[in-house]
Amino acid sequence: MKDFIAGLPKCELHLHIEGTLEPELKFELAQRNGIALPYATVEEMRAAYAFDDLPSFLGVYYEGMRVLRTEPDFYDLAMAYLRKAASQNVRYAEIFFDPQAHTSRGVPFDVVIRGLRRALMDAHTQLGVRAQLIMCFLRDFQAEYAMATLLESLPYKEWIVGVGLDSDEKGNPPAKFAAVYERARQEGYLLTMHCDVDQENSVEHIRQCIEDIQVNRIDHGVNILEDPALVQQILDKGIGLTCCPISNSYVTDSMKAEGIRKLLDLGVRVTINSDDPAYFPGYVQENLEALELSREELLQVQRNAFEITWLPRHLKDAYLAELE
Ligand code: HPA
C-alpha cells in the first residue's frame, strides 16, 4: 500500500509553511541571522516539542519561526518544503502563510511574500510542482489587524488565491472576522477557515463558516459529524474538508480516523493533508498511510483533493486525468 500511495499523484491543501520548518533548517537560519536558540542539538529541539493541545503547540510554533527574518529565509523555507513535496509525488499544493506572525515582530509583509513567491516560481520550473498561496489571519489577534493585513496584501493579490483563518480558536469564532471575510470576497479571494478538531463550540463554528461566512471549504471540520443537517449542507454545496490525521493525534486524543472515514463514506469531499509536518511528523505520504484506507478510498481522497483545489477547471481536469 505504501508503494501504491507513493505512486499516486497527490495534492496538499492544508499545509502551514511555517510548520514545515525542520530543526536542521531552524539551526541554519538561527546561525545565519545571529539568533540564539535554547537548544544545542536537533534531538534537544525535538525533545522540547512537548505539546498536547492546540495552544501548547502554537507556543512552540510561534517561538520557532523567530529565525525567519529575510527574503532568502522565506525562500529557503518554501523551497525545502516543495522539494520534499516533489519527492512524495505531490503535484500541486495550496500553502498557508501567516503574515501577522512575521509583521507582528517587525518583518515586513513584502519580505515574506516575495521570498515565498520566488520559491513557488522556481519549484514550478525546476521541480514540476505547482503551488499557490493562501494568506491566513491569526484569529487570536483583533479583527482590525486582520483587516489591515488584508489591505496590505492587495498589491500582491495576483500572488494569493485565497484567505484562511488559523491560530487559537478558543473564544475566536468565525463571526469575529465576518467583515474581513466579506471584504476578502469582494477582492476576489476564495475563502477557507480552520475549524480545529474538538474545540469548544466546534459545531457552532462550523455552522458560522457555512451559513454566515459562506466559505468555499473548511480546514479540519471533522466535528461536523455531530450535526447531520450540517453534513447535508456541505454535501449539497460540495464544500470540501482538509483533514490532517497525524496533526489530530498530537492536539487531541486520536487521529480521528473513524470520523474521517465516516465522512468519506457519506460522500463528503474529504482530503488528507499534513498541517505542520515539522511538528506533527509526517508529510502527505505518511498521513495517507496512517489512515489504512483501501485503494478505492485513497483514489477517492485524491479525486476529492484535485476537485476542491482552487485551480481553473482545465488544470483540475488535467490532474484528475493523471489519476485514471
Ligand atoms: N490550527 C490552528 N492554527 C494553526 C495550525 C492548526 O493546526 N497550524 C498552524 N497554525
Ligand code: ZN
Ligand atoms: Zn492547520
